[in-house]
Amino acid sequence: MTAEADPMSHDDNVIAQMDQISKDIANKSPLVSEPEPVENLKSEYTQNHGFLAKIEHLTKSYSKIRRVRGDGNCFYRAYAYTLFDACKRDAALRDRVFKKLDTTLAWLVQLGMPSFTTEDFHDTFVETLKNHCDSGTYDSLMETFNNDGMSNYLVVYVRLLTSGQLQQDSDEYLPFVEGLYKDMKEFCDKEVMPVDREADHLQIKALTECLSFPLKLVYVDRSEGGPTELVIPDGSSPDVSLLYRPGHYDILYD
């Protein structure tokens, strides 16, 4: 029987092939890895003195890096991971985050997100965070974030929160994308919600404001001098740091 004659077999083949490709990537790099020394980064840049010098600087302030898979979700996944981890340790943060999360479902639906699926992502996110804070361990957190289905569910919800904040404060954000998108809704549909879209400054600012959980971004690129550090939102005092190399985010530890 040819592929033409059996209409489903072609799709089944394509699906099987895509599955294999995803499995290959998954085997090479976990969604969220165990921490490793920042020095390890040097081996990736032996030919690149600009980068090497910056990583040398980096090792003075940070000892460990936790790699997050570069699948277009790395910022959102890294952010959610650090949020879960921080909520477990910091009761004040936990109360604030849960208080905020309780309002987000109605808020997102009011902004026009479809209630049926939004509720599902919201409930999963809140329940998983609650379980982690109540009885989670480091190992269970790693398991949660390395389970494709669950990890991606959490990512979708932080993408929804990002979209919500951008649309709520569109007066503030729209000027940055005006001319490229007709409104903030279109920006969110194309640059925030699709599963492969990496976050840029706008998305990061919106998400950190939404959850009042700020972060420090440490930029390492080819330019001269030491790494550039940026606190988002301005003037906050974050407890978590993410490393930004062009197109990719990982988690840094002091």
Added chain:
Amino acid sequence: METSSAAALLLKKQLIELQKSSTEGFSAGLVDDSDLFKWDVMIIGPYETFYEGGYFRAILQFPKEYPNRPPVMKFTSEIWHPNVEKNGVVCISILHEPGDDQYGYEDAGMRWLPIHTIETILISVISMLADPNDESPANVEAAKQFRDDYNGEFKKRVRACVRKSQEF
């Protein structure tokens, strides 16, 4: 399998939801009660289009990475439309994999998002039937007829499919 359990749960909730409320223009259920990832849907040809009166059946096959990846929709009823491949596969932007540009969409329209539901997919397909996009055809011959011979050959081919779809 753990990977697909969130997906299975989300599909199951949609099944319950779709069974309890009546929907305009389509019906949807499982092909086999033991497989939540394969749906049998029927779309009623929208009024005041050449597709009016048709009952078009299709299979929605969800990947195990759903909702991160979209389902494939394939008509099992014969259907003649610029955005449906001759083998029945529906090519609309919201069913495209993220980053998938094989149909050369310049303005990609709204791509697959994890928040889409079976209902939003089928509503998009109904709107595709009513308003074909001949800029990026999946069936070039149908697109050409749609542009050049709308009330002639195009209509004839579509109406033939409608009649066939009524024969069950």
